Amino acid sequence: QKNVGILAMDIYFPPTCIQQEALEAHDGASKGKYTIGLGQDCLAFCTEVEDVISMSLTAVTTLLEKYGVDPKQIGRLEVGSETVIDKSKSIKTFLMQIFEECGNTDIEGVDSTNACYGGTAALFNCVNWVESSSWDGRYGLVVCTDSAVYAEGPARPTGGAAAIAMLIGPDAPIAFESKFRGSHMSHVYDFYKPNLASEYPVVDGKLSQTCYLMALDSCYKRFCNKFEKLEGKQFSISDADYVVFHSPYNKLVQKSFARLYFNDYLRNASSVEEIAKEKLGPFSALSGDESYQSRDLEKATQQVAKHLYDAKVKPTTLLPKQVGNMYTASLYAAFASLLHNKNSTLAGQRAMMFSYGSGLSSTMFSFQLREGQHPFSLSNIATVMNVAGKLKSRHEFPAEKFVETMKLMEHRYGAKDFVTSKDCSLLAPGTYYLTEVDSMFRRFYAKK
Ligand code: ACO
Numbered sequence: 001q002k003n004v005g006i007l008a009m010d011i012y013f014p015p016t017c018i019q020q021e022a023l024e025a026h027d028g029a030s031k032g033k034y035t036i037g038l039g040q041d042c043l044a045f046c047t048e049v050e051d052v053i054s055m056s057l058t059a060v061t062t063l064l065e066k067y068g069v070d071p072k073q074i075g076r077l078e079v080g081s082e083t084v085i086d087k088s089k090s091i092k093t094f095l096m097q098i099f100e101e102c103g104n105t106d107i108e109g110v111d112s113t114n115a116c117y118g119g120t121a122a123l124f125n126c127v128n129w130v131e132s133s134s135w136d137g138r139y140g141l142v143v144c145t146d147s148a149v150y151a152e153g154p155a156r157p158t159g160g161a162a163a164i165a166m167l168i169g170p171d172a173p174i175a176f177e178s179k180f181r182g183s184h185m186s187h188v189y190d191f192y193k194p195n196l197a198s199e200y201p202v203v204d205g206k207l208s209q210t211c212y213l214m215a216l217d218s219c220y221k222r223f224c225n226k227f228e229k230l231e232g233k234q235f236s237i238s239d240a241d242y243v244v245f246h247s248p249y250n251k252l253v254q255k256s257f258a259r260l261y262f263n264d265y266l267r268n269a270s271s272v273e274e275i276a277k278e279k280l281g282p283f284s285a286l287s288g289d290e291s292y293q294s295r296d297l298e299k300a301t302q303q304v305a306k307h308l309y310d311a312k313v314k315p316t317t318l319l320p321k322q323v324g325n326m327y328t329a330s331l332y333a334a335f336a337s338l339l340h341n342k343n344s345t346l347a348g349q350r351a352m353m354f355s356y357g358s359g360l361s362s363t364m365f366s367f368q369l370r371e372g373q374h375p376f377s378l379s380n381i382a383t384v385m386n387v388a389g390k391l392k393s394r395h396e397f398p399a400e401k402f403v404e405t406m407k408l409m410e411h412r413y414g415a416k417d418f419v420t421s422k423d424c425s426l427l428a429p430g431t432y433y434l435t436e437v438d439s440m441f442r443r444f445y446a447k448k
Pocket of ligand 1: 155158209247
């Protein structure tokens with residue numbers, strides 16, 4: 001099969017959100033800490049009528065409808081999520097309701113879990129399936145769905161929530177360059193969820209930042225090596241038109257891009273400008289460990305790479321800044337932002353993708369973008385996703401109401417025998433919502 005990749009996408013995020021400025025004031029954080037310090041604008045969250053299952057039901061249904069795909073045409077369905085609702089029953093099996101209705105129960109695939117990396121694992125599984133001898137000619141479907149919530153404290157403003165559905169097949173406008181993947185996997189305790197009674201993770205914030213940057217360096221080196229071996233020429237970020245990052249919060253994305261530029265400098269890439277070489281010279285002798293701790297290096301690299309960040313990264317930052325960390329969906333929401341902002345000029349260009357999941361697993365890979373054919377074209381994907389419309393029709397909650405919702409959700413997590421308010425007044429028509437969890441923990445959903 002040629003040009004296997006993403007044919008179609010849709011994204012769903014809760015219409016309920018809180019401005020970071022309001023949260024900052026409520027938390028008593030210094031002004032600008034969340035908006036400039038973390039680089040975030042707004043945070044979306046699930047109220048008691050939404051969860052990762054309802055969001056993914058919505059994303060899958062709307063994708064099938066809006067692109068006119070018959071549910072019988074799906075042969076593999078993979079879900080990436082780190083939001084555990086059941087330790088055995090996969091989210092994929094909940095989504096089977098949509099397909100059973102049409103008489104299609106012949107669908108391979110289950111859930112993949114490792115922090116924010118599960119969506120990428122699911123995506124690779126689907127792409128590999130289409131490229132394999134067990135492919136039966138039907139589409140693959142990947143769903144990334146997460147609700148990122150943190151206990152009160154410095155990590156809370158880095159929450160978010162969303163579900164993304166992606167249709168996988170040959171002749172895709174978003175085609176994988178499968179040969180150039182670079183991965184880095186390792187055993188660390190930077191962010192994990194050992195307490196099965198709580199939705200909140202245990203986070204070593206500082207360690208998670210360093211792990212992310214070390215994984216980025218490692219993946220980038222491997223990606224470059226593979227590219228150079230296969231193409232016979234050096235790779236540098238000048239060969240990527242856009243660089244898309246997993247985005248826990250925007251400040252880390254800014255630092256990450258600068259870090260790639262520093263890598264190019266250390267590898268003596270010809271694309272690094274003379275003025276930048278001068279500015280980075282004083283840091284060339286730093287050891288790896290020292291380089292992760294150096295504030296001066298961070299500042300210098302961000303400064304010399306600023307114009308490249310504006311061109312290659314900024315167009316990918318809209319949804320991650322507006323919605324927050326969407327865990328498995330974060331990287332693909334960043335990519336959706338790129339499609340939203342640049343869809344008419346992307347054909348023929350390359351996007352680099354960096355996926356990171358704490359614990360840790362990470363991969364750098366790339367897409368070759370092509371115009372595609374309706375309905376599977378870049379411009380139609382942007383139209384269907386309607387990012388601007390969805391952002392505009394949100395409802396801002398005051399901080400007190402957000403905190404109250406978080407408290408209620410703490411009680412609801414893992415609970416049984418309750419009915420929700422069934423209040424779907426804020427949800428768009430066609431959105432699924434949770435109505436009841438019965439005495440056997442069975443969950444029931446309705447569609448608005
Ligand atoms: N105005 C402007 N900037 C400010 C202000 C202010 N008033 N106050 C603080 N800042 C800056 C700080 O200088 C810092 O920026 P820098 O990194 O460029 O120095 C930034 O705001 C954050 O402040 P810190 O005090 O360094 O960190 P904090 O204790 O607030 O924690 C953290 C931030 C670690 C990101 C926390 O939110 C967290 O643990 N989040 C979850 C973990 C996470 O997302 N890790 C990333 C990878 S793993 C994953 O994807 C889950």
